[in-house]
Amino acid sequence: MYRDELENHLNQLLDIPRFQDYCPNGLQVEGRCEIHTVVSGVTASLDLLQAALEAKADAVLVHHGYFWRGEDMRITGIKKRRIALLMNHQINLFAYHLPLDAHSQFGNNAQLGKKLGFVENGRFGGQDIMMQGELKVSMSLAALGDQISQTLLRRPMIIGDPDKTIQRIAWCTGSAQNYFDAAILQNVDAYLTGEISEQNVHAARESGVAFIAAGHHATERYGVQALGNHIAQEFGIQHQFIDIENPV
Template identity: 50%
Template sequence: MPVNRQVLEKYIEQYLSVSRFRDYCPNGVQVEGRETITRIATAVTASLAAIHLAIEAGADALLVHHGYFWKGEAQAIVRTKKARIAALLAADLNLFAYHLPLDAHPEVGNNATLGQLMGVTAERFFGDQDLGCIGNFPVPVTVGQLAARLESATGRVPLILGPSDRELRRIGWCTGGAQSFFHEAATLDIDCFVSGESSEFVTHLAAESGITYLAAGHHATERGGVRALGDHLAAQFNLDVIHLEVPNPV
């Protein structure tokens, strides 16, 4: 069933509580296309490959987590940015992008969906804008069991830093590039912290704090949110929604 672009944008804005967040990019329609939307393609990132796949699939809108116009990036529309935007405009394809609101949503957010895959629910929040999550496993798991769950869910072997032979009861997590949250998480009485990426300091902090750190991939840990939001919109508006998987090892 077709839906008007503005109606869809307004609904998502309210559903994700977009106005609550101080973000590094605009959330909502970033590139305007046709007014009526019947088919949505979802993807983690609005890469040129994802745009071409969305066009081939006959989508009216591309819905992503990582869009364009990031704070601090060059404003000129040249080279790769020109190619991406030109492809969207030529196809009259809408680009919807939601960053922090899609990380944080309690039902379809990246953190919520990753928690479901790991078998844990957020009980408290921490970090910038309460994006970090803390929860307890109903039944304790080993590091190996958690790593196996992540590998099964994401299709990639997580990097394990710090103690690898312990039982895990209380865990912190935040998807994507949230390794900086490990500093605060390490003070919050947890056994393990999970994110997408790792940095040099993480090795030392994990060893010295005795808290295991798992890096399961930025792209891999943030596939869940946009897919869950797409499924929600499909049910809410009776839209045709497809997910596009553009492999990314990072």
């Protein structure tokens, strides 16, 4: 398929004009016009790009691309090496940040909820990105931690009483620890996100709402995979997700 066709499809599907984001969404680096093979990954790191090159990808699809607000705008050092690899090999880079977190079907939050058995019954927070809902089967905080470990293949950091029963939960993938206060106001038993900050520990202890830090990378693997599988089915192109291990 043609690159322009793919870009239009993804931009419309993810409704990118709806979001105020910290980076441009859509085609970030232009490569060849025709796309047969797409590699997806969480972050457009050099390791992912090299793996995509080996896989003969025409396009790379990621959640974390380039050109973040406030960063050094020069194309030097790490950024030069990444962009040079893409341009030297005519590989397109597509990046979708907040629109991919939020999408009701292919989004990181929707996909993570599905994986962990959370049933969404509402949204909250800025731009309606965060989800809240209930566990299909309520369980203790300790049991939920075990289930998350087994599903995400990474042990979460948990602040809270292990014996507390968890029924209502709010969640947001990635680094959404700053939304913990908003989650506490939703009257949930636990809040799950990727990363944790020092002050979250105190807020968890004092509110009684458990905090689960399940990994920024680990919680954001699933949206881009679902989106890649969708375009493979829809357009008959090859798609492969490549997981570049990241402990954070």
